[in-house]
């Protein structure tokens with residue numbers, strides 16, 4: 001398999017063909033969307049007969065771990081053309097892309113998965129459930145009267161991106177660095193529109209949402225992102241959503257971290273029953289669709305500040321990515337033995353300490369533990385993680401983290 005960097009002059013036509021062939025660019029989607037995504041970071045490609053048939057695009061950002069933003073790189077797109085499937089191209093190219101992310105300074109890598117199991121082979125562990133709340137906006141129990149908002153269009157992508165970066169970030173939140181990432185999403189939105197408020201210096205956006213809808217007349221309106229910095233701004237956006245309810249029958253919002261959106265709904269269970277299996281069904285659905293992997297253990301732990309007692313243990317780590325990287329490669333994953341400290345000040349060093357208990361884990365499971373997706377005792381049931389009961393219990397107490405939510409689909 002040959003691997004090289006994407007060359008826009010030479011490869012654009014082949015990659016556009018690939019994206020159209022697999023349905024990622026549909027009728028009406030501009031070719032420019034692809035350029036936006038690929039401008040946001042690095043893209044590796046693999047050829048067959050001199051033309052690109054597989055590509056992996058990445059882009060830089062940060063992921064929030066409690067109060068610390070950690071250098072992150074998103075695997076934004078992985079695809080193989082119809083003529084090149086099941087030859088191991090995507091898996092090996094993604095492994096190479098992760099190694100390139102590490103070389104560029106990413107401490108964590110993440111992606112939106114097409115399904116569970118595939119990227120697990122490269123060390124990615126599944127994130128927590130995201131809740132999608134679909135409701136009749138008339139039943140929002142917010143009584144504030146929203147001010148007249150500002151109308152946002154596809155041309156306001158830079159303002160919206162800046163507002164996304166300045167939003168309230170919580171545990172697990174992603175912030176993707178390059179504005180063209182936001183432009184990419186906007187260009188692919190069907191009937192996209194935004195509403196918001198510019199209360200910042202010189203009218204900078206402070207809070208807004210961006211929506212798309214197949215049926216602009218009645219909905220459902222799918223809120224792609226909801227951005228705010230304060231409770232008042234959040235409530236104003238909900239009130240604004242409610243103000244559309246004389247016309248719009250259904251709105252879908254991804255639940256923000258720390259908030260139980262059902263608290264804002266009138267009679268949610270009655271509504272759920274009455275709309276069951278109708279066109280405007282009110283539901284709350286849960287799905288775990290993103291994955292992350294630690295790429296630099298020492299770097300991540302140096303930036304880990306838990307509000308807990310300190311736990312020290314040996315970590316025997318197995319990183320499955322090494323199978324998909326060349327023997328001579330300078331980075332071959334994180335397999336090995338470490339002595340780990342987790343607490344207000346954390347760290348890791350290579351080696352073992354015979355006086356300490358040992359945790360054995362795949363990189364996938366350890367990443368989930370570190371991010372707080374599930375506690376050690378739960379991962380010991382469902383994932384590749386084991387240790388003495390006393391250590392698991394100590395880790396359960398030390399890592400009582402908020403449910404991580406990326407609040408940015410990649």
Ligand SMILES: CC(C)(COP(=O)(O)OP(=O)(O)OC[C@H]1O[C@@H](n2cnc3c(N)ncnc32)[C@H](O)[C@@H]1OP(=O)(O)O)[C@@H](O)C(=O)NCCC(=O)NCCS
Pocket residue numbers: 022054077078079080081084085086087088089090091092112113114115116117118
């Ligand atoms: C997903 C996709 C990138 C895979 O590309 P590919 O080059 O054919 O993938 P690979 O050859 O590396 O891997 C295919 C293997 O993974 C296996 N696989 C697929 N889904 C899997 C899963 N959820 N868990 C485990 N294995 C899985 C396949 O069965 C196949 O196994 P085989 O090698 O034993 O036959 C390709 O199908 C594609 O482009 N799909 C459309 C776009 C897309 O969904 N991209 C992913 C975005 S996250």
